[in-house]
Amino acid sequence: MSAVGHSPPPFFKRGPAPLAQLIFFVTLAIALLFIDLRFHTLEWVRFGVATVVWPVQRLAGMPVEAAGETAQYFSSLATLQAENAAYKKKQLATANQLLRQEYLELENKRLRALLDMRASQPAVGRVAEILYAARDPFSRRVIVDKGLQAGIEAGQAVIDDIGVIGQVTRTFPLTSEVTLLTDKDQAIPVEVQRNGLRAVLNGTGAGMMELRFLAANADVKPGDVLVTSGIDGVYLAGLPVARVSSIDRDNSYAFARIYCDPLAGVERHGQVLVLGKREDLPPPPEEVASDKDKSTKGKKFKKRLRP
């Protein structure tokens, strides 16, 4: 298929044939896809270009921001007053806990010292604002307005006023990218608040989450609250994550299908808190099992050799 309908005379330079170009560029694109998905070695290119186009990106974001601000400006006085009243009520309701928290924390510290346990780590964090949701429709990510310059690192947990919303996955100088919990296959270790049953919660996309690999008769009920278990070394323990919405105990599967709804405003906009890096956990015990495996394998091999 040439541009003018018939093959060009040889004295016009046209470059390689279209089909050859197509195959070349498609192969290149597939190679890039593979490298980025498997090895994540192209982050430096992304970092460089994203830094250069950042001002343009902000410029493009302005109309949406302006629209949001205008809407906020015209939100009537009555709504604001109602909101204010609701907040005051909530503050009063939680005042009891808040006022006693310092006392309880001190008590907790003393008790932990008494029992010779590691002190639970205090939460420190940076307030950031969600700028916009990333345009990529295949994943659930948001961009927040604090980046490397504010000391944000990839891997930090992000929470809002109700619970965990996600984890920082990429940082740029002035912004960073937060992968939400509802992103497909984004995992978070949790435990059931009621009985301390540990499990891993995975995002399934479409604003839902799923508790995987729990036996069909596991002690989980609809309405159970899941909190972070903290054994991963990333999330602090005890942060609310999700509530179990429905359970499908089908005996034909080995595991129960447990669907959960996120507690925090995972898909909403507003202020979030980027929690500081946790202190490193003690190193995991050496893998003895693999050594044993090797030795037994060797024995088997020898046994097989003998006859």
Add this chain to the structure above:
Amino acid sequence: MIQPTHSSRRILLPARSWFIWLSLSLALLLNLIPFGRLPGVPDWVALVLAFWCVHQPLRIGMGSAFMLGLLMDIVDSSVMGQHALAYVPLAFAASGLSRRILWFPLAHQALHVLPMLLGAQIVMVVARMIGGGEFPGLLYFLSSFIAAGIWYPLTYLLLLPQYRPVERDENRPI
């Protein structure tokens, strides 16, 4: 038999390179507007790229499509190579079919462009689903239909600089 002709075609001025690249960068800027997950927002870069591939197949081709695709991948925070993989076949089809497409009136041209844009979207969905992404829902494909609907005003807008007369007349506005 008389050949069916749809309209008299004006002889256009040659397209200027800076205008082509200006329109492509404006499309990129429009694509940067963070609409989030709002369905039906057209992929402006794909649309303008298809336009120039149809109208100027000797200037804008698969190389430009590949570069634009890489840029889109970075600003869109998607996987590297995803848009590039979709735009290159789009450019191939658009420049290959350009002589055929230009023969048709604008509405029929839009019908030719629609499957190309849809194809580009399907390529992206397949590439990401293999890579472990979530299915964005059928409404995701709405943007191609809206983009094809914009073909008519877009053609008018992007050909406007080429409609100017060769010699300027002080008494005539355009």
